[in-house]
Amino acid sequence: MNAPESATYDLPTRVASTPAVEVLSAEKTYPNGTRALMPVDLTIGEGEFVTLLGPSGCGKSTLLKMVAGMLEPTDGRLKVFRKPVQQIESSGRRMAFVFQSPTLMPWASVRTNVRLPLDLAGVPRKEAEARVSEALDLVGLEKFASALPRALSGGMQMRVSIARGLVTQPDLLLMDEPFGALDEITRHKLDAELLDLWREKKLTVIFVTHSIHEAVFLSSRVIMMAARPGRVVEEFEIPEPYPRTADFMVSPQFSRYAKKLQDSLLRASTAADEVAA
Numbered sequence: 619m620n621a622p623e624s625a626t627y628d629l630p631t632r633v634a635s636t637p638a639v640e641v642l643s644a645e646k647t648y649p650n651g652t653r654a655l656m657p658v659d660l661t662i663g664e665g666e667f668v669t670l671l672g673p674s675g676c677g678k679s680t681l682l683k684m685v686a687g688m689l690e691p692t693d694g695r696l697k698v699f700r701k702p703v704q705q706i707e708s709s710g711r712r713m714a715f716v717f718q719s720p721t722l723m724p725w726a727s728v729r730t731n732v733r734l735p736l737d738l739a740g741v742p743r744k745e746a747e748a749r750v751s752e753a754l755d756l757v758g759l760e761k762f763a764s765a766l767p768r769a770l771s772g773g774m775q776m777r778v779s780i781a782r783g784l785v786t787q788p789d790l791l792l793m794d795e796p797f798g799a800l801d802e803i804t805r806h807k808l809d810a811e812l813l814d815l816w817r818e819k820k821l822t823v824i825f826v827t828h829s830i831h832e833a834v835f836l837s838s839r840v841i842m843m844a845a846r847p848g849r850v851v852e853e854f855e856i857p858e859p860y861p862r863t864a865d866f867m868v869s870p871q872f873s874r875y876a877k878k879l880q881d882s883l884l885r886a887s888t889a890a891d892e893v894a895a
């Protein structure tokens with residue numbers, strides 16, 4: 619992806635001012651009786667980069683899908699840009715969801731795949747094409763607009779998926795382990811590019827991962843969750859300046875944050891085992 623024009627980052631961390639997402643005692647029990655989430659209270663400010671971290675089954679995806687309005691809470695409420703999720707359009711703001719798998723239409727070109735949300739929304743073709751070109755440019759795939767997905771590497775397919783999210787010009791980007799299936803080097807490259815996009819587009823991001831290192835590298839705040847039943851157990855600020863370069867990853871402070879998260883993850887996993895025993 620292209621670097622933002624100005625690469626000077628002055629913010630130590632984003633200051634949570636206006637809430638972008640408010641989770642108000644929202645909980646979820648699935649129809650089969652699985653208690654996926656105990657009541658969660660969480661406010662995410664505009665411009666934050668928040669990561670949900672925790673052992674398998676702790677409800678990260680469930681929480682993200684409730685924020686997206688793809689799942690109804692069993693009890694409690696969620697607001698996005700001060701409106702109930704279903705009324706986000708009336709706030710004049712938009713959100714996009716990027717899944718772990720790129721889920722591209724294999725028979726359609728990169729350009730057509732990225733245009734899909736605009737076609738579904740009935741955006742006129744000329745405007746849609748211009749926005750697709752801009753989104754492909756942002757993720758560095760403008761030269762591959764006519765290619766079919768199978769001609770692209772896993773990392774490039776994920777970029778297409780991100781472009782498809784960005785084409786709707788979202789204010790809030792929800793990402794469910796988007797780089798989990800990629801090799802370490804590609805993942806790190808996309809992490810760095812995502813931070814550039816976050817900064818350039820002034821996005822609010824909620825990012826699900828299993829990776830402590832990814833969480834430290836990306837986040838202004840990490841929410842630690844535990845399983846059985848799923849719940850939020852701790853949260854951590856990562857008040858380090860952006861951009862976060864490769865040097866940050868080998869710094870003593872990076873190791874300190876990683877150790878804190880590792881200890882917390884261990885506590886979260888042990889808590890689940892004790893509940894299960």
Ligand SMILES: Nc1ncnc2c1ncn2[C@@H]1O[C@H](COP(=O)(O)OP(=O)(O)OP(=O)(O)O)[C@@H](O)[C@H]1O
Nearest residue numbers: 648650652654673674675676677678679680681848
């Ligand atoms: N549609 C569903 N019906 C019933 N139970 C579900 C459903 N989706 C998820 N669950 C259960 O809810 C709990 C939370 O699942 P969820 O996928 O939200 O966790 P997660 O933290 O995202 O897990 P992972 O890290 O493995 O992706 C798990 O016990 C899971 O098996």
